[in-house]
Amino acid sequence: MKLPKNPAAPRAPAVLDARPALERELADLRLQVAERALAAYEGGAAERTKLAALVSAIETITFQLDANALAHGLAMRLDREAVAAWRQRVEADPAEATAGITKTKCCGMCSEAHGCVITRGEQCAHPITIGGVGPRRQGDQVTRTLFQKAAQHLNIPGYQQQESAA
Structure with missing residues (x-):
């Protein structure tokens, strides 16, 4: 889709x-x-x-x-x-939502008007340029799933294993 x-x-x-x-x-x-x-x-x-x-x-x-x-x-x-x-x-569809993310740029879904896709409209949580999800969103399963998919798109070590273990 x-x-x-x-x-x-x-x-x-x-x-x-x-x-x-x-x-x-x-x-x-x-x-x-x-x-x-x-x-x-x-x-x-x-x-x-x-x-x-x-x-x-x-x-x-x-x-x-x-x-x-x-x-x-x-x-x-x-x-x-x-x-x-x-x-x-x-x-x-976290995989599709984070598709297109690069090591230096967010995916095409993020925008100034609607914020970061990973944090569902809040501050950016790009796995490389920012490094992670802020403490307020760490307990949010949807945010964690979106972050993990973005990290998998970027081949960040540790996230590829989580997908195959799940």
């Missing part, structure tokens, strides 16, 4: 990034109200339809802006769940 290098792209930032554009669009639409209302008085049914479309657009954008905090909260929860699901997949 080929593991993705990172979890799905976060959705929460897009919700916040979209807000200023929506606010500008709403302001632009509101500038059209007087002109469209006058046209509806003077032009009849076709112009009233255009006014109704403008009112609908204003109401829709206003509602979307009012729901921004709710949408952002949902997106943040979905982002956390996506990261947790990605971590579960990584932890379920």
Whole structure:
């Protein structure tokens, strides 16, 4: 199974990034109200339809802006769940998760955004450049398993024997 290098792209930032554009669009639409209302008085049914479309657009954008905090909260929860699901997949396949590690570089799964794969998001535990797992994570079986697989990929003495003894 080929593991993705990172979890799905976060959705929460897009919700916040979209807000200023929506606010500008709403302001632009509101500038059209007087002109469209006058046209509806003077032009009849076709112009009233255009006014109704403008009112609908204003109401829709206003509602979307009012729901921004709710949408952002949902997106943040979905982002956390996506990261947790990605971590579960990584932890379920330690050999694949640590594949690609070299004597000087971490595997492709580690990133600044999601931290070290071995320590499950905390400080780096590269078997050669760092030397081991910190004391806080030594009792964690998943962390130890990921560290052992990384050490086996690097052919560090003592870890090859553990795999054949298990």
